[in-house]
Amino acid sequence: MTNATTTAGPSTAAPLERTDAASIRTYAEALRVFFSRRGPRLMAKHAALAWAGRLLLGPPSLTELPVLAGVVAWWPLQEWLAHRYLLHFRPRRLWGRTFDPIVARRHRAHHRDPRDVDLALLPVQVVEAGIPANLAVWAVLGLGSPRRAATGAATYATMALLYEWTHFLVHTGIEPRSPFYRRLRRNHRMHHYRNEDYWLAFTWPDVDRWLGTEPDPASVPRSPTAMNLHGLSE
DSSP states (O other): OOOOOOOSSTTSOOOOOOOBGGGOOSHHHHHHHHTTSHHHHHHHHHHHHHHHHHHHTOSOOGGGHHHHHHHHHHHHHHHHHHIIIIITOOOEEETTEEEOOHHHHHHHHHHHOTTBHHHHSOOHHHHHHHHHHHHHHHHHHTTTOHHHHHHHHHHHHHHHHHHHHHHHHHTSSOOOOSHHHHHHHHHHHHHHHTOTTSOOOSSOTHHHHHHTOOOOGGGSOOOTTTTSGGGOOO
16 A cells, blocks of 8 residues: 655645555554545544534533434435435536536546545545535524534534545445445445446435335446446546
């Protein structure tokens, strides 16, 4: 496995050297590689600071429980929707220009090389934009309650970090032990190597079952574009 290196200076930063996720065989190594990347570190700091901010507002109350439960319940469905309609977005012409979001471009690169650690992680630009967006959205959704707003922002930040870790982990060479993790890992690998139209869930595979995207693998034909989304060789 190669070590990650960067060139100093924001305008001259070189891409990280490719790290083969399959070479990561232990949780200790996975944690080291995961937190060696700036995106996960930012996400972890955001979650920690959000919970610290919530604690400064006083003890928890029952009025915050629906907020916490709602975020936890919504997150897996959001993952599925974002995966299907945003990450797999096909570039198209709008108003004379090509619309091709960075997350879709990055996801196509991830499908071309699923074992590249850095392509499995969210682009740092997306993480940097997502943190203030999360705070701003919850400032509105809190409906005048700083405690509810802080709980919502902290829970959302935690779920984002959990998603990033889970997606990273299933691409490593760590062998699953629990039935849940075996199913999650198998499904995601089927998505990458068999057919990109199925197995779209990340942290909670039952979402695929509920939405009809967890078929019997034997019934699904191997897709020629699973590793080349939309047939766009870039």
